[in-house]
Amino acid sequence: MSKPYTEICKSAKYKLTGNGDRRIELLIESFEHMDLSMDADMYGTGSIINDFEEELAQLLGKEKAVFFPSGTMTQQIALRIWSDEKESKKVAYHPLCHLEIHEKDGLKMLHHMESILLGREDRLFNIEDLISVAAPIACLLVELPQREIGGQLPAWDELVELAQFCKEKGIKLHLDGARLFEVLPYYNKSASDLCGLFDSVYVSFYKGLGGIAGAMLAGSAGFVEQSKVWKRRHGGDLISLYPYIINARYSMNKRMGNMKAYWQHALSVAEGLNKIEGIRTIPDVPVCNMFHAYFDASKETMENIFASIIEKYNLCLIGNIKAIDGLSCKSEFTFGDSFSLLPPGLLEDALNHLESEIKKRQV
Amino acid sequence: MSKPYTEICKSAKYKLTGNGDRRIELLIESFEHMDLSMDADMYGTGSIINDFEEELAQLLGKEKAVFFPSGTMTQQIALRIWSDEKESKKVAYHPLCHLEIHEKDGLKMLHHMESILLGREDRLFNIEDLISVAAPIACLLVELPQREIGGQLPAWDELVELAQFCKEKGIKLHLDGARLFEVLPYYNKSASDLCGLFDSVYVSFYKGLGGIAGAMLAGSAGFVEQSKVWKRRHGGDLISLYPYIINARYSMNKRMGNMKAYWQHALSVAEGLNKIEGIRTIPDVPVCNMFHAYFDASKETMENIFASIIEKYNLCLIGNIKAIDGLSCKSEFTFGDSFSLLPPGLLEDALNHLESEIKKRQV
Secondary structure: OOOOHHHHHHHOOEEOOEOOOOEOHHHHHHOOOOOOOOEOOEOOEOHHHHHHHHHHHHHHOOOEEEEEOOHHHHHHHHHHHHHHHHOOOEEEEOOOOHHHHOOOOHHHHHHOOEEEEOOOOOOOOOHHHHHOOOOOOOEEEEEOOEHHHOOEOOOHHHHHHHHHHHHHHOOEEEEEEOOHHHHHHHHOOOHHHHHOOOOEEEEEOOHHHOOOOOEEEEEOHHHHHHHHHHHHHHOOOOOOOHHHHHHHHHHHHHHHHHHHHHHHHHHHHHHHHHOOOOEEEEOOOOOOOEEEEEEOOOHHHHHHHHHHHHHHHOEEOOOOEEEEEOOEEEEEEEEOHHHHHOOOOHHHHHHHHHHHHHHHHHO | OOOOHHHHHHHOOEEOOEOOOOEOHHHHHHHOOOOOOOEOOEOOEOHHHHHHHHHHHHHHOOOEEEEEOOHHHHHHHHHHHHHHHHOOOEEEEOOOOHHHHOOOOHHHHHHOOEEEEOOOOOOOOOHHHHHOOOOOOOEEEEEOOEHHHOOEOOOHHHHHHHHHHHHHHOOEEEEEEOOHHHHHHHHOOOHHHHHOOOOEEEEEOOHHHOOOOOEEEEEOHHHHHHHHHHHHHHOOOOOOOHHHHHHHHHHHHHHHHHHHHHHHHHHHHHHHHHOOOOEEEEOOOOOOOEEEEEEOOOHHHHHHHHHHHHHHHOEEOOOOEEEEEOOEEEEEEEEOHHHHHOOOOHHHHHHHHHHHHHHHHHO
């Protein structure tokens, strides 16, 4: 390849995954129907922030909600509040939880908390994993879907069982709902039905909703009040958050109802990929708009193949490919608006080309 | 008054202080000359964030700079880095430092650090206050100007003396430069001359610059690299910060050169107020674009008088008035763009009216 693969991807007219490029015009687009004479929010007050918080509290079936600049801040704070309430520094979550692998140990370095990793990296944890924890834990964090293993989900009954166990044992249950709206079609539940199992809930406005940034934390009035104090302590109580809030609300309204369609796109593409020898997806059958694909070829080989597809079809099947070792690589597929812009037949042609290119190299 | 005073203030066509109302159109205005097809910054990378960081590093005369969503986050992190480096949990600052009174004890609750309050609440601290501290401190924070006492400044020679003392004693020196550009005319120094006295520097893009939010932290390359890790831990490493960055850069370019004019407005208004019996300003002669005014009358009385001025002259002299006790109150005056929009003579008429209304009530 003459250019880096990411550059080649950017040049493609069509993209299989995502909600389109993150261009700064997204912000302007979300302000188009706003009354520009409106007052900015000021340190958590004002209709721009408070109306949206009320809307989300209602949607999630919680007493109150509070807007945060980031999910990282939101979740550390939620766990800290439960830790203080339960007088235990221990919280339990999946070994590949965002707090464990993407936050430079903020939970430990700032809040001096201890994480108990449930189950194994390559699967969802279950009630047995939780029961096997000897230490008293303040909180269990459940991430739906479990992103780092391709967006897997426990069955509804398993979730209910987890929630009942936590209630009996006095363990607070927190939902990492960064992709909350994405999983509702699978469970065929409303957001408030799902959140009803949890004491506190975090949702993100980028990921599937395609906003710029921002998060919401919801729970009881007392919990949310405490979280505002911690938000100030973390440096998240910005004088004005409206650039994110207006965009978040716009993005939510635009895409919240599309999650079933995004999921169906994931299903059809995973099916297509799994038919190709040398590719398999996890999960085999997606349960939301995402999955991970594993390739029995090096990152370099797959980038060359995907680059040839971009050259031939002007379609980028996937952007970010991670090497596992010299002989295999993987990638995360997340479906959004881009899929519906594909001309009929283009994807089929590209997948056929992908299969034949892989076959060529297997010979 | 039929309406709350803050409502009456909003209705005034002219405002003596500030940079105008914080309307959401400010964001859109700052995007007007941008190429909207530009890529968003992603987790601290991309030209939108990196170019601005380089510009500020150069302007402040430091190796590197990093953009943060808030000053609260910036300063806790700066102090934490120096604390770790110096292996001391103690930092010294003014009793009315932002970290001490506006951050819900984030420095103590998140970083377990201990503050040593230098000098007295009602004056600047000095070298003797610093020398009198027995404990070994990691860092001294100097806020220029000292906002909570009306924006006072030490003389340049005193600053140089403090810096030399810190250097000799191995104490890191951090600048709370939330209002850095505001103080340069008084010192008649460049930003890099002033920042050259300090190991680390924080600047804010709202305050005098009139942006929406956001801050920059500057220092050595190693210091800034560490601050990025803490930024992630605090939940400040947002996927995209461009809404604030683009506006910050726009606001800085728009107002950075106006600080001397803003200061002159502060000088003339303070002089006018000090001529009125029952009003005095701190400092007596402002050293930047701000001062505090003290009124020998209740908050209610002063609000009634200021409301009558709004009714008669369509001019709001000051918005936010704080009661000290039942017989006195105070307010913060900060000068920006609004002053230059006043029609000739209006301010003089309003100050005359203010004087006669106060006199009436003194009889």
